[in-house]
Amino acid sequence: MPLRLAFAVGFLALALLAALQPWLRFVLTLALATGLAVLGIMMLLRAGQVSFGHALYVAVGAYTIAFARPQLDDVLLLLAAAVLAAVVAGILVGLFVSRYRDIFFGMLNLAFSMVVYSLLEKLYWLTRGTDGIRVARPRLFGVALEGARYEWALFALALVCVAIAAALVARYLRAPAGEALSALKTRETRLEFAGVSARRVLFQAYVVSAGLAGLGGGITALATLHVTPLLVYWTHSGELVFVAILGGTANVLGPFLGAVVFELVRVHAAAAFPDAWQMILGLVLLGIVLLAARGLVGLLEELGRWWGRRV
């Protein structure tokens, strides 16, 4: 099934779900936001690198909206500010971490995110600590929307963002810069023999992934209208990595498929086992890693092949 068709079917299914179950609108908006952040992680995974701190950029996007909200009263402007701030943060950290691979890459990202977590928690005068900051509901194109209409608008906006981001990233992955990412995973030295700077390839992807996470964080903040330091806690970064592995890195559909499944399961499971949620995630992750499975997308492909053989 071509990717575009899969996305179209997916969007229709989500819209249908959101129309049938009003409370799912909120959940699905969050799922799409998570998917955007995971899309960035998936790009890095294609380069064989895993970031245990990408929630940092989700939080940068979300807190940018919280800080900018008193001055800005427009959903689109706020989202643009969130992406911009995340890209700037991504450039600053990326210049440093793009020198490293594997263990260092993953752990340095974790270290940066945990430093930011401590700062968000400690600088009470600026961030109100663990209480977080409330975000007043902004207008969209100058129109003040209430309740359900705001939720619908945000859900639609998230779908548009996902469509654009997925199309752009799919192009990126097919372009030389994207192909170089997989080359970086297989053998970095050969990439450099070909005259391509491995560091620059990773840096570019890193900044793009930061921007995507910032966009996801922005949508999350606009949906929940409340930001807290938990956004950047390691468990959140861990969830993003989890969803990326769950969805699979074969194509751009994986992150969103993974995110929707993840959020729908979480709504039920996290309430039932609040203290064992991480453990369940860990066990599933362990299973995927040990069985070297290719995530949900891989599962879908297997299913498609099986179906093809039967017909």
Added chain:
Amino acid sequence: MELLLLLALLDGLAYAAQLFMVAVGLTLVFGVLKILNVAHGSLFAIGAYSASTLAALAGTPWLSLLALALAALAVGAIAGPSIERGLLARIYDKEQVLQLLLTFALFMILEDVQKLVWGVQPVFEDAPVRALGPVVVGGIVYTAYQLILLPGLAVVCLLFLVWFLRRTVTGRMILAVAHDREAAEAIGIDSRRIYLLAFTIGAGLAALGGALAAPTTSLVPGVGVQTIVLSFAVVATAGLGQIEGAAATALLVGLGRSFAVYFAPELEVVVPYLLMVIVLVLRPSGLFGGRELRRI
């Protein structure tokens, strides 16, 4: 002012000793297995919680000191082999990203195991500290536990490890495998056994670090992640796989942090990472690490 300086110095020393215990385990495991065990922080936390529980059961203060050692030994002896044989042994030949994800998954699991067993309320048991009483240094009353026992054990631990690795046959076999696994196997060393041994020692050191730290702070969920991030900072600053380097860096980070506590409290959490970033920008393989050869 002088009193404050001395206090910062003593705090830093006690803190560095704790930091070294857990960081040296991480660096040892990495040096031999070439795997960064993200769950190392969880082993520290589990060691700490078990030590608190056992120390509370011990009854008398002196027995509670023994309980700390017992708890560390038990956690190391149970968790070490079961993790190495059950999980790590399956992925030595896989890509590094999968190895990282595996230990990360283990970390996620163990963090919740901790919550399920010990709950989310702070746990505090300082009987071992009371057992040793106070000491007075330059007009400052300090606990003997933190000022004498912890740094003393850290030094003993360092000397023992250096002696064990360089002067005993088993230790030299560990070094041989760390240096070149294939060559070591060619001369008849069973690298599977060495991996098991090195990981178990590493896990034991993490648990011991936790057990020794337990009486000085109250334990809350999240202590595991703090530990792994901080000990990674120490190990990375020193250079992965460096044992003496880890000791020197732990001292540097410990002192840096305690001076920040007294003279620039807002910077307290940032100091270790600031140190790490500065060192890594100037020397990408750490203060004591050698340059790694690139393979084509």
